[in-house]
Amino acid sequence: MMEKLEQWDKELFLWLNGLHQDWLDQPMFYMTDKLFWIPVYVFLIVLIYRAFGWKNTLWTIAGVALVITFCDRISVEFFKEVFERYRPTHNLEIKSLVHKVNNYGGGKFGFVSSHAANFFGIAGFLYPILSKAYGRRALWLFPWVILISYTRIYLGVHYPGDIIGGAFLGMAIGYLVYLFFKKYFLFKE
Numbered sequence: 001m002m003e004k005l006e007q008w009d010k011e012l013f014l015w016l017n018g019l020h021q022d023w024l025d026q027p028m029f030y031m032t033d034k035l036f037w038i039p040v041y042v043f044l045i046v047l048i049y050r051a052f053g054w055k056n057t058l059w060t061i062a063g064v065a066l067v068i069t070f071c072d073r074i075s076v077e078f079f080k081e082v083f084e085r086y087r088p089t090h091n092l093e094i095k096s097l098v099h100k101v102n103n104y105g106g107g108k109f110g111f112v113s114s115h116a117a118n119f120f121g122i123a124g125f126l127y128p129i130l131s132k133a134y135g136r137r138a139l140w141l142f143p144w145v146i147l148i149s150y151t152r153i154y155l156g157v158h159y160p161g162d163i164i165g166g167a168f169l170g171m172a173i174g175y176l177v178y179l180f181f182k183k184y185f186l187f188k189e
Contacts, residue, residue: 009161013088016153016160017099024154025101032115032151040144044126051133052187059185063125063177070173071121075114075166085111089156098156106157113158116166117173119145124174129186 030036049057088098089105123141130138149167152158 071117075117113166117170120170121174124171
């Protein structure tokens with residue numbers, strides 16, 4: 001069963017990665033960089049500040065930092081270093097078929113995607129906070145993190161399964177950290 005899932009994952013990856021367009025290569029390369037999104041981070045901070053004030057904004061920033069720390073360390077130490085699943089760019093079976101940008105190949109192992117875990121973790125933490133003030137409009141977080149996650153497939157460094165695994169891991173961590181912060185720190189006037 002696992003072999004069949006891995007085969008489907010490879011086939012889906014090759015199809016998605018094969019949809020590349022030359023004009024999209026550089027934008028996708030930059031969009032995968034966490035620093036590229038600084039304006040979005042600032043926008044989120046402003047939204048939270050306007051709705052909840054400085055105290056809750058500072059707790060939210062601390063919560064996001066904790067989420068990223070957990071997501072990053074767990075995705076590497078409990079997944080990549082345990083499962084040791086080669087990234088598409090390091091998989092001898094398919095590496096010649098992988099479209100890469102700027103010769104970027106990522107590290108050796110890719111399950112689960114740390115990018116997906118980190119950004120879905122941020123969304124899992126921030127969505128309940130933002131939806132408290134902005135309702136369903138806070139759902140825009142998810143197309144944003146899906147786009148960032150897709151850049152990893154586009155660049156050839158993650159299979160869709162790596163992204164899905166990272167998304168589930170990140171959402172779980174983000175929401176658990178949210179519950180902890182809600183109980184002890186957030187919205188305590």
